[in-house]
Amino acid sequence: MAAEGGVDTPDGRQRLITTALALFAERGFDGVTVRDLARASDVSIGLINHHFGSKEGLREAVDDYFMAQFEEAQQVLPGPDDDAPPAPLDEWADDWINRHEDEASALFGYFRRALLDESEWGAKIFARFYAIAQDTVTRMDARGLIRPDVDRLWLPFLMVYLELGTTLLDPYVKRILGRSGFDRELWRRRHRAYGQLLLRGYGLPPGPEGAD
Amino acid sequence: MAAEGGVDTPDGRQRLITTALALFAERGFDGVTVRDLARASDVSIGLINHHFGSKEGLREAVDDYFMAQFEEAQQVLPGPDDDAPPAPLDEWADDWINRHEDEASALFGYFRRALLDESEWGAKIFARFYAIAQDTVTRMDARGLIRPDVDRLWLPFLMVYLELGTTLLDPYVKRILGRSGFDRELWRRRHRAYGQLLLRGYGLPPGPEGAD
DNA sequence: GGTTTCGCTGAACGGTAGTTCAGCGCCGGC
DNA sequence: GCCGGCGCTGAACTACCGTTCAGCGAAACC
Numbered sequence: 001m002a003a004e005g006g007v008d009t010p011d012g013r014q015r016l017i018t019t020a021l022a023l024f025a026e027r028g029f030d031g032v033t034v035r036d037l038a039r040a041s042d043v044s045i046g047l048i049n050h051h052f053g054s055k056e057g058l059r060e061a062v063d064d065y066f067m068a069q070f071e072e073a074q075q076v077l078p079g080p081d082d083d084a085p086p087a088p089l090d091e092w093a094d095d096w097i098n099r100h101e102d103e104a105s106a107l108f109g110y111f112r113r114a115l116l117d118e119s120e121w122g123a124k125i126f127a128r129f130y131a132i133a134q135d136t137v138t139r140m141d142a143r144g145l146i147r148p149d150v151d152r153l154w155l156p157f158l159m160v161y162l163e164l165g166t167t168l169l170d171p172y173v174k175r176i177l178g179r180s181g182f183d184r185e186l187w188r189r190r191h192r193a194y195g196q197l198l199l200r201g202y203g204l205p206p207g208p209e210g211a212d
Numbered sequence: 213m214a215a216e217g218g219v220d221t222p223d224g225r226q227r228l229i230t231t232a233l234a235l236f237a238e239r240g241f242d243g244v245t246v247r248d249l250a251r252a253s254d255v256s257i258g259l260i261n262h263h264f265g266s267k268e269g270l271r272e273a274v275d276d277y278f279m280a281q282f283e284e285a286q287q288v289l290p291g292p293d294d295d296a297p298p299a300p301l302d303e304w305a306d307d308w309i310n311r312h313e314d315e316a317s318a319l320f321g322y323f324r325r326a327l328l329d330e331s332e333w334g335a336k337i338f339a340r341f342y343a344i345a346q347d348t349v350t351r352m353d354a355r356g357l358i359r360p361d362v363d364r365l366w367l368p369f370l371m372v373y374l375e376l377g378t379t380l381l382d383p384y385v386k387r388i389l390g391r392s393g394f395d396r397e398l399w400r401r402r403h404r405a406y407g408q409l410l411l412r413g414y415g416l417p418p419g420p421e422g423a424d
Numbered sequence: 425g426g427t428t429t430c431g432c433t434g435a436a437c438g439g440t441a442g443t444t445c446a447g448c449g450c451c452g453g454c
Numbered sequence: 455g456c457c458g459g460c461g462c463t464g465a466a467c468t469a470c471c472g473t474t475c476a477g478c479g480a481a482a483c484c
Binding site: 055 | 440441442443444447
């Protein structure tokens, strides 16, 4: 009785969730009508309320689906014993993108919108990212890997900003660079730039003072 | 004949623009009805279309108003001859916030939505921020202030991420810290943390190798 | 002071949104 | 083969959205 609904059965219900995720990501919740959703999912208008009670109910189902993908992605995270310095957040992201190449763009777009709408679970995800960053800072701090003069309050936030930047602003990055920051090569390169910036900044070493 | 409409006359038209800015920022364009706008501005429903032609027209007027505020803020920017290293973007922002204390929160909220909504002028503003960051990099590079191994492609984007992070994510920062990242003290502190992180990173100087 | 002007009003309107529900067709049990 | 249950349909319904426009009232002008 439990665990019904085959995983590889793209039935109306699941099709609605997947399609809704993509359309909500693209145009926002209010920008998509139930008729759009029904047409794009190749089901009747009535099926949405039949399965989810209302359009809002569908949104919740999509949220749950998104969260499930997100939770699954996080399980790839390195264990708490690993303390490689710069960017533990990026590694699983890279791996996760590999496995969700087709859906990734919709999922990122949806995430973007969730943060915009200040939904409860958007806050949850942000808090999770923050916790990871702060945990990284704490662990590195315990090993004396962070300079004492660095602001411990802001550092984790700045790490999260750098981490989420491409997710939130990729549409604009794309306009400037001509391709997405998630493209394999750019992504890896960003990963390196990000780790290096965090660790050393861009400035010259403080040794020889290059005056004027 | 030109330059009509007194600056200190909070007439219906201007009241509509100011109120709409705040409401759009809070609930989004689609989340606000013309009736909401009329009631909150204490004018009739008809006045919106009378002045702006349509609700969309009001949005454009609000965009223009926002842009005017933004342009005005940018005039405080240090001239092109100043090349103080870390964060020229933050200084005028600080000054600007001083002069717009009451409106600031609405303006930032509106900006947040514009960026996350992918509006045309959101892209314009992003491009502007990017141009400033890139210009800063170019100028500093010319003076040899940036290490050669730093990624010149990503550096300006990462700077923009750090710059816009608090704007985009402040609602969530507020949940964690209990107050807005735009609060005077936090803002200044973030400004310092931001500049320092960019310049030197958080890592120990490469001199004495702290092995293990 | 009468008349024109013009900013402004708000009831009424058409369109479209989300929701409802009577009923259709398919599948399994008797 | 018939019947009952159930997933699903989509025309119809209601509510609310943005928009319209005939007309109001207070200044401005002669």
